[in-house]
Amino acid sequence: MTPQDAVAYIENYTWSTTRLGLERTRTLLARLGDPQKQLKFIHVAGSNGKGSTCAMLDSVLRSAGYRTGLYTSPYILDFCERIRINGENILGEELARITDAVRPVADEMEDHPSQFELVTAIAMQYFAEQHCDIVVLEVGMGGALDSTNVIDCPEAAVITNIGLEHTEYLGNTLEQIAQAKGGIIKPGCTTVCYDNVPEVMRTIEQICREQNAQLRIARKDDLHSISYSLHGQVFTWRGMEYVLPLLGAHQLRNAGTVLETVSILRKHGWSIPESAVIEGLRSVVWPARFEVLSRSPLFILDGGHNPQCAHALARNLADYLPGQKCTFLIGVLGDKDYRQMLELLYPFAERFVCLTPLSPRALPAEELAESIRADGYSAVACDSPAVGIRTALEMGSPVLAFGSLYLAGHIRAAFPRQMKNWQKKCTLARRDAISDVDRMEKSRRICSKIVKLDAYQNAHVVFLFRAFRTEVNLSAVAEQARRDGKLPVWPVCGEESNMQAVIPDEGTPWIRDRYGIEIPEYFRPVDPEEIDLVLCPCSAFDRKGRRLGMGKGYYDHFLPACKKAATVLIAFDAQELDEVFTDQYDQPMDAVVTETRVL
Numbered sequence: 001m002t003p004q005d006a007v008a009y010i011e012n013y014t015w016s017t018t019r020l021g022l023e024r025t026r027t028l029l030a031r032l033g034d035p036q037k038q039l040k041f042i043h044v045a046g047s048n049g050k051g052s053t054c055a056m057l058d059s060v061l062r063s064a065g066y067r068t069g070l071y072t073s074p075y076i077l078d079f080c081e082r083i084r085i086n087g088e089n090i091l092g093e094e095l096a097r098i099t100d101a102v103r104p105v106a107d108e109m110e111d112h113p114s115q116f117e118l119v120t121a122i123a124m125q126y127f128a129e130q131h132c133d134i135v136v137l138e139v140g141m142g143g144a145l146d147s148t149n150v151i152d153c154p155e156a157a158v159i160t161n162i163g164l165e166h167t168e169y170l171g172n173t174l175e176q177i178a179q180a181k182g183g184i185i186k187p188g189c190t191t192v193c194y195d196n197v198p199e200v201m202r203t204i205e206q207i208c209r210e211q212n213a214q215l216r217i218a219r220k221d222d223l224h225s226i227s228y229s230l231h232g233q234v235f236t237w238r239g240m241e242y243v244l245p246l247l248g249a250h251q252l253r254n255a256g257t258v259l260e261t262v263s264i265l266r267k268h269g270w271s272i273p274e275s276a277v278i279e280g281l282r283s284v285v286w287p288a289r290f291e292v293l294s295r296s297p298l299f300i301l302d303g304g305h306n307p308q309c310a311h312a313l314a315r316n317l318a319d320y321l322p323g324q325k326c327t328f329l330i331g332v333l334g335d336k337d338y339r340q341m342l343e344l345l346y347p348f349a350e351r352f353v354c355l356t357p358l359s360p361r362a363l364p365a366e367e368l369a370e371s372i373r374a375d376g377y378s379a380v381a382c383d384s385p386a387v388g389i390r391t392a393l394e395m396g397s398p399v400l401a402f403g404s405l406y407l408a409g410h411i412r413a414a415f416p417r418q419m420k421n422w423q424k425k426c427t428l429a430r431r432d433a434i435s436d437v438d439r440m441e442k443s444r445r446i447c448s449k450i451v452k453l454d455a456y457q458n459a460h461v462v463f464l465f466r467a468f469r470t471e472v473n474l475s476a477v478a479e480q481a482r483r484d485g486k487l488p489v490w491p492v493c494g495e496e497s498n499m500q501a502v503i504p505d506e507g508t509p510w511i512r513d514r515y516g517i518e519i520p521e522y523f524r525p526v527d528p529e530e531i532d533l534v535l536c537p538c539s540a541f542d543r544k545g546r547r548l549g550m551g552k553g554y555y556d557h558f559l560p561a562c563k564k565a566a567t568v569l570i571a572f573d574a575q576e577l578d579e580v581f582t583d584q585y586d587q588p589m590d591a592v593v594t595e596t597r598v599l
Contacts, residue, residue, distance in 0.1 A: 003092030046160025060280030144183020
């Protein structure tokens with residue numbers, strides 16, 4: 001079985017066609033030897049915030065030195081995200097191996113386990129095999145009848161924010177839904193609860209009394225915000241100061257729930273130093289929850305998908321982008337209350353770009369756009385996340401992607417390439433707008449700075465480039481290098497991003513290659529390890545020395561071979577961005593030289 005086979009087998013048994021209950025999960029796990037009985041758990045239920053709460057708990061426990069398992073759903077980019085140990089996804093090969101062992105057991109059952117039940121069993125088997133010290137276990141839906149509830153009494157049962165959701169399964173009132181969520185509270189189990197609305201709290205308190213379970217409430221009065229920005233927020237909890245990269249007032253309340261849970265774990269004998277708590281919260285990562293993918297231009301991704309999430313998003317927009325209007329890149333599921341979500345977001349909207357999430361329950365993009373236009377707002381429909389991202393960026397406002405976790409993963413996957421292309425387009429337009437006279441003067445200033453660099457003074461072999469169209473002209477550096485007894489060498493680009501450094505034969509003519517770049521007609525190659533200094537062009541850069549190339553990747557593949565060379569980025573000021581969006585192939589530079597400064 002391959003990893004793809006494993007995922008296909010699991011997803012064939014969708015939860016929506018199977019009744020809720022624990023019998024199938026108990027039977028399946030019993031036939032596997034009850035691996036869950038070898039483990040300790042923190043069990044987390046709720047309507048909103050349970051994933052973020054799980055991520056924070058996992059990060060804190062890892063910082064304290066424990067081997068942690070993390071079980072969450074749904075995933076953003078990769079199915080294997082659902083099962084993690086010490087922050088690492090289960091390997092596809094491991095998922096396939098365990099699924100291959102679980103499959104015959106599950107297929108023998110007259111009442112076949114659902115998708116979620118299969119994944120739960122696979123996760124339990126994996127966590128047990130890997131000897132996790134503790135597992136942070138997120139409930140899939142509800143609590144009492146969710147397959148994760150087959151575990152024995154956990155170290156702590158955690159209840160996050162509760163709202164109306166899955167009403168066809170869990171009930172039509174907050175009390176009914178709280179009753180379902182509170183089903184994870186077992187006799188004698190210590191319970192930590194987010195400070196919910198009164199009708200929810202009354203229900204949870206009643207369950208705890210019935211189960212003789214201690215209840216600890218993460219109260220809002222213990223929490224004080226000190227500062228917040230798009231870079232993160234600082235807060236105090238009972239006088240202790242913490243930094244949290246996750247954004248939004250609701251995330252502070254989730255953090256308070258985590259801190260209350262930590263105090264319970266300590267009472268149960270878990271060694272969790274305060275330094276681990278500080279570091280765990282400071283370093284937590286939880287994607288697609290008001291996640292800033294780019295600051296220039298501003299692009300935020302939020303996987304919220306119900307009115308409660310829209311309320312939190314509206315609060316975040318009022319706090320972090322006061323007075324600004326956004327372009328919403330939005331896709332929703334037809335069975336969600338998207339009308340109420342839209343009403344909450346309209347006050348912050350300039351326009352909408354609509355997409356269709358990849359789900360059989362998705363509302364078609366054009367239907368969503370028509371509904372928005374009927375309310376008097378501008379809306380267009382796009383046929384893919386990539387086109388939607390480009391369209392939203394073209395509109396110029398801050399962009400907020402929202403509406404469905406099914407969509408968030410595809411936007412997150414498509415974003416890097418689209419953002420890089422957008423940044424290149426913007427900076428190259430600014431570079432190309434420089435007049436010929438100004439370009440020559442700016443190039444002269446850049447050349448004068450280059451020859452004063454220690455990296456130039458100490459170099460013997462200097463790798464340069466000839467200006468292509470509106471790039472910096474380095475001919476003055478080439479001439480000075482010859483006068484200084486240095487050896488200028490030049491790039492020649494071949495197939496499949498293959499670049500070589502060459503020395504032109506004496507008197508050879510310079511011709512244009514397939515890209516229009518001037519190269520010597522006759523030359524001999526130079527070993528890249530002989531190069532002392534590389535002067536590298538770009539389409540964009542930032543103050544950290546990160547660069548965007550022209551898209552073909554020639555320099556990015558060539559630079560690692562220049563093992564002893566200093567690398568200096570050459571650009572005009574007009575090509576600078578606040579933050580360049582790079583990937584693993586974009587090589588950082590040792591320095592940047594523009595017409596006004598050396599960075």
